Every structure is written in structure tokens, then in C-alpha cells.
Amino acid sequence: MTGYTHSELNLTDPTKGYTQFVLYTEPRLGVACASLNATVTIRRQTPYGQEWRDRLQRCVPSAMHATLVDSMMIPKLFEPCVDEDTDNSSAVRRSSCACYRTWYDPEFGLPVVGEHYRTVSGDIDDWTYTTYTPLDLRPDDVFASLIIDGENGLFWARTADGTLSFLPQEQGRGYGFGRTGGGPTDLADYLTKLLASDGKDTAAGGPPYSIRTVDQQILAWVESKPDARHLELTFEELRAIQRG
Numbered sequence: 001m002t003g004y005t006h007s008e009l010n011l012t013d014p015t016k017g018y019t020q021f022v023l024y025t026e027p028r029l030g031v032a033c034a035s036l037n038a039t040v041t042i043r044r045q046t047p048y049g050q051e052w053r054d055r056l057q058r059c060v061p062s063a064m065h066a067t068l069v070d071s072m073m074i075p076k077l078f079e080p081c082v083d084e085d086t087d088n089s090s091a092v093r094r095s096s097c098a099c100y101r102t103w104y105d106p107e108f109g110l111p112v113v114g115e116h117y118r119t120v121s122g123d124i125d126d127w128t129y130t131t132y133t134p135l136d137l138r139p140d141d142v143f144a145s146l147i148i149d150g151e152n153g154l155f156w157a158r159t160a161d162g163t164l165s166f167l168p169q170e171q172g173r174g175y176g177f178g179r180t181g182g183g184p185t186d187l188a189d190y191l192t193k194l195l196a197s198d199g200k201d202t203a204a205g206g207p208p209y210s211i212r213t214v215d216q217q218i219l220a221w222v223e224s225k226p227d228a229r230h231l232e233l234t235f236e237e238l239r240a241i242q243r244g
């Protein structure tokens with residue numbers, strides 16, 4: 001595969017939902033998941049996670065949501081939260097909860113599953129969100145800034161009109177900072193392609209970094225920031241890092 005083009009990835013039009021979303025299934029083993037889009041999990045409510053969470057629309061569970069949970073948990077997608085029904089099977093002593101709830105992201109049409117964890121005492125009452133990343137920004141989006149959400153280990157893009165998106169990411173090519181694993185090189189690889197196209201090529205994927213020259217200034221910067229948190233860099237700031 002030599003990378004995606006917008007026309008191949010017209011899957012983020014919210015009026016169409018996640019069309020052309022490619023699934024991998026093994027019915028015998030009960031496996032169904034995305035084959036191209038990466039999965040991301042938000043555990044902490046950082047400002048960026050909260051901004052994204054606030055725009056989600058609640059919806060009934062669909063087959064796409066089912067791909068985000070273990071197959072044994074699919075029936076639980078249809079059960080109410082203890083907040084809505086204290087007699088539900090997810091509740092213990094009518095106060096704790098371990099339910100699921102489903103939303104979609106109206107900007108990118110992607111499914112979102114929230115997992116609720118509340119103790120009987122209520123001391124712990126958390127939601128964890130799992131969703132897919134887009135493979136590209138939308139056709140009319142203009143990349144404006146890169147956001148590092150260090151507490152969640154996530155990377156976002158903000159478009160020129162202010163919309164937050166997960167950084168387009170392909171399954172198996174998770175982004176990271178520091179010097180551990182392939183994440184830093186994958187991120188530097190994405191940013192190299194972005195800079196080389198003057199911000200126009202925002203799609204994930206493309207040839208692996210071993211056959212593309214990763215920008216060494218960008219890679220050095222990515223490797224030097226193992227503890228980066230809440231960093232938002234404009235395209236011009238990325239360009240300045242590239243120039244050294």
C-alpha cells in the first residue's frame with residue numbers, strides 16, 4: 001500500500017457515517033475488529049478528552065460498537081446504567097455499576113463505547129472511552145496544530161476551524177514519545193510526511209518508515225520528549241523544529 005488519498009478515505013463525512021470502514025472478522029473465534037483504523041482508549045479527563053467527550057452524541061448500540069468490546073460483553077451494550085435503572089444486572093446493591101454506553105462522534109462519524117466503573121461506595125466513579133481513529137482528516141479540513149495529550153498517551157490534530165480529531169493513525173502503528181518501541185518513529189514518520197506535503201497529506205499509512213527517510217530533526221525532537229504533556233504545536237512550530 002502506498003498511502004491513502006482523500007477519495008479513498010471518504011469515510012469521515014458525518015452524513016455517511018463510517019462508510020468504507022474495513023473490518024476484519026473470524027466468525028469461528030468471535031473476532032470482529034477494524035482492520036485499518038487504530039483503536040484508542042481515553043482513561044483520563046484531560047482538557048482535550050473533555051472537549052471531545054462534550055461533542056459526542058448518545059446512540060443505540062450498533063454492530064460497529066460491538067467491535068470495540070469483547071464478544072462476551074456485547075449483550076451488556078444493551079443494558080442500562082445504574083443511573084438509569086437501579087435494578088439492572090450491572091448494578092450491585094443498587095449503587096455500583098459496570099455498564100457500557102454507546103455514542104458516536106458527529107464530526108467524524110466514528111463509534112464510541114464508554115465503560116462505566118463505579119464502586120458501591122461511589123468513591124470511584126469513572127468512565128473509560130474506546131473508539132477508532134480516523135485514517136485521515138476530512139476532505140476540507142486544514143491541519144492547524146499537533147496536540148500531545150501526554151496523560152492519555154494520545155495525539156490529536158486540531159483543524160483550522162478548531163475541530164479536534166485524533167491524529168489519523170493506522171492499526172499497528174501507534175504513536176509515542178521518547179525512545180521506547182516503534183511509537184516515536186511512527187509519529188516522526190507521520191510528521192515527516194505532513195511537513196513534506198506542506199500540511200496537505202494528513203492521511204495515516206503509507207510505506208513503512210524503513211523505506212522512507214524520517215526527518216532526523218523531527219525524530220530527535222520526538223525522542224527528546226518522553227514526559228511531554230499538554231503540548232499544542234502549530235504547523236509553523238513543527239516547521240521550525242524541522243529546521244533545527
Ligand SMILES: [Zn+2]
Nearest residue numbers: 081097099116
Ligand atoms: Zn453505569
